[in-house]
Amino acid sequence: MEKRIVAVTGASGVIGKVVVKKLLERGCIVRAFVRNESSFHWQMDEKLEIIRGDINDNKILYKLFTNTYGIIHLAVEMDSSLPWKTFKDVNIDSVKTILKLAPKTSRLLLASSVVVYSDTGKDARDEKWDLKKSGGVDKYIRSKLLALKLTRNSKRKVITVMPSTVIDHEIFGREQFMTTNPIIKWLWNNVGGGIPGGLMAAVGDRGRIMNFVEVRDVAEGIILALEKGKLGEEYILSGESITTGDYLEEMSKRCGKSYLKIRIPRFCLRLFGLGEVVNMNFTYEKAKRYLGYTPKWKL
Numbered sequence: 605m606e607k608r609i610v611a612v613t614g615a616s617g618v619i620g621k622v623v624v625k626k627l628l629e630r631g632c633i634v635r636a637f638v639r640n641e642s643s644f645h646w647q648m649d650e651k652l653e654i655i656r657g658d659i660n661d662n663k664i665l666y667k668l669f670t671n672t673y674g675i676i677h678l679a680v681e682m683d684s685s686l687p688w689k690t691f692k693d694v695n696i697d698s699v700k701t702i703l704k705l706a707p708k709t710s711r712l713l714l715a716s717s718v719v720v721y722s723d724t725g726k727d728a729r730d731e732k733w734d735l736k737k738s739g740g741v742d743k744y745i746r747s748k749l750l751a752l753k754l755t756r757n758s759k760r761k762v763i764t765v766m767p768s769t770v771i772d773h774e775i776f777g778r779e780q781f782m783t784t785n786p787i788i789k790w791l792w793n794n795v796g797g798g799i800p801g802g803l804m805a806a807v808g809d810r811g812r813i814m815n816f817v818e819v820r821d822v823a824e825g826i827i828l829a830l831e832k833g834k835l836g837e838e839y840i841l842s843g844e845s846i847t848t849g850d851y852l853e854e855m856s857k858r859c860g861k862s863y864l865k866i867r868i869p870r871f872c873l874r875l876f877g878l879g880e881v882v883n884m885n886f887t888y889e890k891a892k893r894y895l896g897y898t899p900k901w902k903l
Contacts (some may be wrong), residue, residue, distance in 0.1 A: 605831060606631030611668045611710075613633045613637045613698070615657060618772060619715070622823040628652060630827070637668050637679070659698040665705050667894035674711040677702055682744050690756040695747035696754065703760045713763040713830050716752050718815070718840060720766070723882035725781060726813060728845065730887050731766070731838045740880065746853035763833035767822045768842040768886055773901060779878035810849030811812050817843030818901035825888075828895040842886040843899045854903050 610627050614620040615636035621644065627634045633651045638644065640656050657664040657771060659679050663846040669675060699714060706712045722734045739746025755762055825841035833839060846854075856862060891897035 605630055605673065605827075607633060608673035609633045609635065609671055610674045610676065610830070611635040611637065611672045611674045611724070612678060613668075613702075614680055616642045616769060617678055617680065617732055617819070618819055619767070619822055620678045622819050623647075623678065623826055626820075626827055627823040634864075635668055635672070637664075659694060660701050662701070662705060662822050665701065669705060669707055669710060672710045674713065675702070675706050676826060676830060677712070677714045678826075680715070681747075684743060686743075688743055691743045691747040695744070695812065696751050699751045699754050703754070703758050703762070705846055706760070708760075711763065711830055711835075712760070713765065713826065713833065714751075714755055715826070716755075716764050716766050716838070717748050718766050718768045718842065718884055718886055720749050720752055721884075721886075724813070724885045726885060726889040728885045731840055732755065733886075733891055761835035763829050763835060764834075764838040765826055765829050766838060766840045767825075768817045768818050768840070768884060771816050772819045776875065785874065805848040805851050807881045808848070810847060812848045812881065813845050813883045814848055814884050815842045815845045815884050816851065816903070817841060817899055821897075821899035821901055825891060825895065825899075828897050829891070832895050834894070837894075839891040839895060839897070840886050841891055842888045845885045846903060849853055851903070 605627070610632045612620055612624055612627070612634060615624050615634075616638045620636075623636050624636050624646070628649055628651055631651070633653075633657055635653045635805060636646070637655050637657070637659070642656070642660075646652060646654070655664065655668050659665075677698070679694060679698055681691050683690075702712070702714075719781055719901075720735050721729065722736050724733065736745065737750070739749050752764070821843060822841050825839070829839055888897060888899070
C-alpha cells in the first residue's frame with residue numbers, strides 16, 4: 605500500500621495510534637482524524653497529516669476522505685458515565701455519516717466488537733454466531749449493536765472487523781481508564797489489580813471464558829482486512845481464550861500486581877450502566893484463512 609492515502613478515525617485511541625504507526629511503516633500516506641480535545645502527539649512524519657474536528661462534520665470528512673485508497677473507522681465512545689447522546693453521536697451517527705460520505709472508490713473498513721454476540725458457552729464460535737437481542741443498560745454494547753445493524757442493512761458494502769477484548773502488553777501495571785467514574789477506577793485498581801482486562805475478569809465465576817487479543821495483533825489484522833478483506837464480510841480478530849481465573853493469575857505475575865481474590869457479582873454491573881458479562885470464546889479461523897491473520901502474542 606506504499607504511497608496510498610489511508611484515512612483513520614479515532615487515530616489517537618488504543619487501537620488507532622498503533623494502526624497509524626503500522627500504516628506509516630508500510631509507506632502509506634496517513635490522514636489521522638482526532639477529536640479537538642485530544643492531546644495525543646505523534647512523532648513528526650512527512651507522510652502523516654493530523655485532522656481535528658467533529659466526527660459528524662461533513663465538511664471535515666470530505667477533506668479527510670478525498671482521494672483515499674482506504675478509510676478505517678475506529679472512532680468510538682466507551683465511557684459508561686457519559687450520556688446516551690454521546691454514544692449515539694460517536695458510535696451510531698458517525699457510521700451513518702461515513703456510509704453516506706465515503707467515496708465509492710475507497711475501501712471502507714468499520715470496527716465493531718465481539719461484545720455484540722450472545723453468550724458463546726464453552727465452545728469457540730465464529731462470525732455466524734447469534735447477536736445479542738439488545739445491549740440492555742450498557743450504552744456501549746447497545747450502540748455497537750445498532751451500528752452493526754446499520755452496516756448490515758446498508759447498500760454500501762463495507763469490511764467489518766470484530767476485535768475481542770483488546771489489551772496492550774506495553775502498559776502492563778500502568779493505569780489506562782475508559783471511564784471517569786471514581787468507583788470503577790477504585791475497583792479497577794484494587795479488585796482488578798490494575799491489570800489490563802482485570803476488572804471484567806473479576807466479574808462472575810472463575811471458569812467464565814474470555815478472549816484477549818494484543819493491540820498490535822489487532823492493528824495488523826485491521827490492515828490485512830483493508831488490503832485483503834472482501835466487501836460485505838465480517839472478520840473476528842480474536843486471540844487466546846482463557847478462563848478468567850487463569851487470566852488473573854497469569855497477568856498478576858506479568859504485571860507484578862496483586863489483586864483481591866474476590867468475585868464481583870454479575871448483577872453489580874448494572875449499577876454502573878454495564879451489561880451482563882458472558883462467555884466470550886471466539887475463533888479467528890476465518891481471518892486466518894482469508895486475511896492471513898495470525899496473532900503473535902500469547903499469555
